Amino acid sequence: MGIAERKEKEKRQRRKAILNAAEKIFFAGNGDTGTMDDVAAKVQLSKGTLYLYFRNKTDILYALAEKGVDILADKLKGVLIAGLTGKEQLSDLGDEFVRFAEDYPRHFELILGFELAEPHIKDGEDSSQLMEPALRVLRDVILIGQKDGSIRHDFSEQEIVIILWSQMLGLLQNILWPERYISQYHVDLPRVIKGHYRIVMKGIAIS
Amino acid sequence: MGIAERKEKEKRQRRKAILNAAEKIFFAGNGDTGTMDDVAAKVQLSKGTLYLYFRNKTDILYALAEKGVDILADKLKGVLIAGLTGKEQLSDLGDEFVRFAEDYPRHFELILGFELAEPHIKDGEDSSQLMEPALRVLRDVILIGQKDGSIRHDFSEQEIVIILWSQMLGLLQNILWPERYISQYHVDLPRVIKGHYRIVMKGIAIS
DNA sequence: TAAAAAATATGACTCAGAGTCATTATTTAT
DNA sequence: ATAAATAATGACTCTGAGTCATATTTTTTA
Numbered sequence: 154m155g156i157a158e159r160k161e162k163e164k165r166q167r168r169k170a171i172l173n174a175a176e177k178i179f180f181a182g183n184g185d186t187g188t189m190d191d192v193a194a195k196v197q198l199s200k201g202t203l204y205l206y207f208r209n210k211t212d213i214l215y216a217l218a219e220k221g222v223d224i225l226a227d228k229l230k231g232v233l234i235a236g237l238t239g240k241e242q243l244s245d246l247g248d249e250f251v252r253f254a255e256d257y258p259r260h261f262e263l264i265l266g267f268e269l270a271e272p273h274i275k276d277g278e279d280s281s282q283l284m285e286p287a288l289r290v291l292r293d294v295i296l297i298g299q300k301d302g303s304i305r306h307d308f309s310e311q312e313i314v315i316i317l318w319s320q321m322l323g324l325l326q327n328i329l330w331p332e333r334y335i336s337q338y339h340v341d342l343p344r345v346i347k348g349h350y351r352i353v354m355k356g357i358a359i360s
Numbered sequence: 361m362g363i364a365e366r367k368e369k370e371k372r373q374r375r376k377a378i379l380n381a382a383e384k385i386f387f388a389g390n391g392d393t394g395t396m397d398d399v400a401a402k403v404q405l406s407k408g409t410l411y412l413y414f415r416n417k418t419d420i421l422y423a424l425a426e427k428g429v430d431i432l433a434d435k436l437k438g439v440l441i442a443g444l445t446g447k448e449q450l451s452d453l454g455d456e457f458v459r460f461a462e463d464y465p466r467h468f469e470l471i472l473g474f475e476l477a478e479p480h481i482k483d484g485e486d487s488s489q490l491m492e493p494a495l496r497v498l499r500d501v502i503l504i505g506q507k508d509g510s511i512r513h514d515f516s517e518q519e520i521v522i523i524l525w526s527q528m529l530g531l532l533q534n535i536l537w538p539e540r541y542i543s544q545y546h547v548d549l550p551r552v553i554k555g556h557y558r559i560v561m562k563g564i565a566i567s
Numbered sequence: 568t569a570a571a572a573a574a575t576a577t578g579a580c581t582c583a584g585a586g587t588c589a590t591t592a593t594t595t596a597t
Numbered sequence: 598a599t600a601a602a603t604a605a606t607g608a609c610t611c612t613g614a615g616t617c618a619t620a621t622t623t624t625t626t627a
Binding site for chain 1 (some may be wrong): 391392398479489518519520523526527528530533539540542545550552555560563564565
């Protein structure tokens with residue numbers, strides 16, 4: 154009975170088609186532009202049909218964010234080099250992270266949105282799991298660093314993951330919207346990032 | 361001509377009355393509940409009247425956030441003790457900050473929202489200035505620390521302000537919505553905050 | 568292969584809430 | 598007392614998310 158399989162495949166393809174349209178629509182203008190009607194028009198489906206494939210608009214945005222996280226996790230894994238200390242690898246992860254925020258600003262912005270939004274308003278989705286794939290890479294590297302003695306171990310690797318990720322999150326707003334502080338305070342964005350690294354790297358070393 | 365003065369005073373009072381009602385309404389439920397109609401009902405004015413005193417809903421929320429920043433700046437000033445090193449005072453500021461986030465969660469949440477929102481969607485308001493009163497306190501303390509040799513001076517005080525404030529911002533989400541990572545990763549919130557402090561304090565020291 | 572059943576798709580409709588504006592009421596100036 | 602200016606009103610418009618009775622297409626059954 155190949156019909157069931159074929160139907161499932163079609164369903165997946167349609168879902169993907171909707172996401173592609175959504176990506177184009179939602180990433181088009183600045184900010185939160187783009188309506189469900191726009192997306193429907195783009196995929197040439199009726200609005201009602203969208204709701205057969207996604208519960209609501211947030212669901213679609215969440216799926217786009219997930220896609221971004223997957224890209225990020227892949228890139229992070231890509232820069233790991235066995236042979237370096239955990240601390241050195243951590244530094245490389247940081248660089249890659251900044252690069253991601255620059256290269257995929259809209260995905261990053263979306264991720265940030267889900268990370269910062271109050272959990273309950275993201276109806277249905279368990280947004281606390283969104284970053285998991287990327288955070289696992291970070292966690293592994295920190296563990297390596299704690300083993301090889303390049304990273305302090307007076308806090309658990311979980312604790313350090315949360316701390317570093319939270320700090321990074323805060324810092325990276327400034328990449329998305331530099332007009333906020335960067336231009337306001339007449340400072341140089343790369344220098345701020347470098348400063349952050351210096352402080353954190355010094356801070357997570359031992360003793 | 362005392363009429364003009366009186367009218368102005370009335371206008372200010374009405375504005376304040378609206379803000380009081382708005383505070384009650386918007387800080388009532390969880391999240392982004394509360395409509396302009398609700399606020400109008402609360403102050404016993406028509407909705408149209410609200411728009412004589414505020415350009416839009418965002419304007420009202422911004423005014424509430426400003427109030428929060430003023431409270432915060434006062435509290436921060438309150439903990440400064442001459443005689444301590446800049447680094448020691450910085451640590452006290454941090455504690456006070458966390459306390460503020462705990463004691464005024466809704467104000468803090470609102471501030472966070474404006475800090476993280478894309479500038480352009482906060483139509484009209486120059487949200488990049490919102491935190492200025494609080495950041496000035498931070499800046500002064502860092503300058504003191506750089507003078508007394510307790511804080512590194514290979515980055516300008518402006519740069520360090522942005523770095524520390526951004527990091528703090530990221531971290532403090534976890535206070536507002538602990539269910540996000542704290543419970544997820546089975547770590548203890550106070551320990552995460554302590555870890556952050558340890559790392560940052562070690563990181564901003566000299567050499 | 569035709570009719571029945573099931574699965575998909577449609578778009579007009581509802582609903583909520585922000586913001587507007589012609590009208591009405593009140594206050595001040597003449 | 599009347600005209601002009603100022604302030605307040607709330608019914609209305611507008612936008613956009615989400616729904617649902619109806620229509621179309623696909624699959625099953627006989």
